[in-house]
Amino acid sequence: MFSFDSTKYLGVLKRNEYLIIRNGCTKNFLTKLDSLLSKILEGDNVKTFSLIPDQEEMEVALKVFSDLSGDKELTISRHHLMHYRPGMTSNPHKDRKSLQYGCAIGVDSPEDSKLLLWPDGNLDENTGNHYRDYIDSLGGVDKVNDLVSQTKPQEIFTGKGDLVFFPASKMFHCRKNPLGSSVYYLDVNSYGLNDREASMQERRV
Ligand SMILES: [Fe+2]
Numbered sequence: 001m002f003s004f005d006s007t008k009y010l011g012v013l014k015r016n017e018y019l020i021i022r023n024g025c026t027k028n029f030l031t032k033l034d035s036l037l038s039k040i041l042e043g044d045n046v047k048t049f050s051l052i053p054d055q056e057e058m059e060v061a062l063k064v065f066s067d068l069s070g071d072k073e074l075t076i077s078r079h080h081l082m083h084y085r086p087g088m089t090s091n092p093h094k095d096r097k098s099l100q101y102g103c104a105i106g107v108d109s110p111e112d113s114k115l116l117l118w119p120d121g122n123l124d125e126n127t128g129n130h131y132r133d134y135i136d137s138l139g140g141v142d143k144v145n146d147l148v149s150q151t152k153p154q155e156i157f158t159g160k161g162d163l164v165f166f167p168a169s170k171m172f173h174c175r176k177n178p179l180g181s182s183v184y185y186l187d188v189n190s191y192g193l194n195d196r197e198a199s200m201q202e203r204r205v
Pocket residue numbers: 093094095168173
């Protein structure tokens with residue numbers, strides 16, 4: 001699952017910081033992700049883009065998230081491959097509360113496709129159960145755009161096996177030039193929330 005020493009980064013997520021680990025995903029897990037992506041690209045009738053880590057991988061993932069967040073009781077709330085197809089867009093947002101801590105694992109990415117994070121922007125939590133809830137609470141997309149325009153985003157290339165951990169319900173994020181990129185998202189929370197069945201692919205064209 002993950003192949004780096006998370007004890008070197010204790011509490012980064014608790015402090016609302018992000019963390020990039022280049023090439024931090026195990027070969028085994030990447031092979032599984034590649035295989036799922038191939039099925040999707042071949043047009044197989046993949047109902048969900050879900051990939052649940054096996055028990056050993058899950059234990060490693062929870063230990064890592066626990067080190068980074070300082071939280072002991074964590075619930076997995078998302079485990080799916082996001083493959084950006086024509087028509088899919090990505091605008092600045094904060095994820096729902098159940099996706100409190102996120103890890104983006106790069107699977108495949110065109111050079112100009114980047115994950116954008118706003119670490120110096122507003123870090124209030126989205127307490128809703130949909131990303132739109134936070135946008136609505138601010139008063140609409142224009143308000144969000146005003147807010148994110150006040151600070152500079154980090155532009156992060158997610159190459160194969162690269163990991164980006166970030167506080168997804170608090171930090172604004174989106175993907176620049178998303179078309180053709182594939183990113184696996186594993187998310188957890190400390191609230192005991194698992195509010196989507198089987199981590200269905202939520203963003204259809
Ligand atoms: Fe998101």
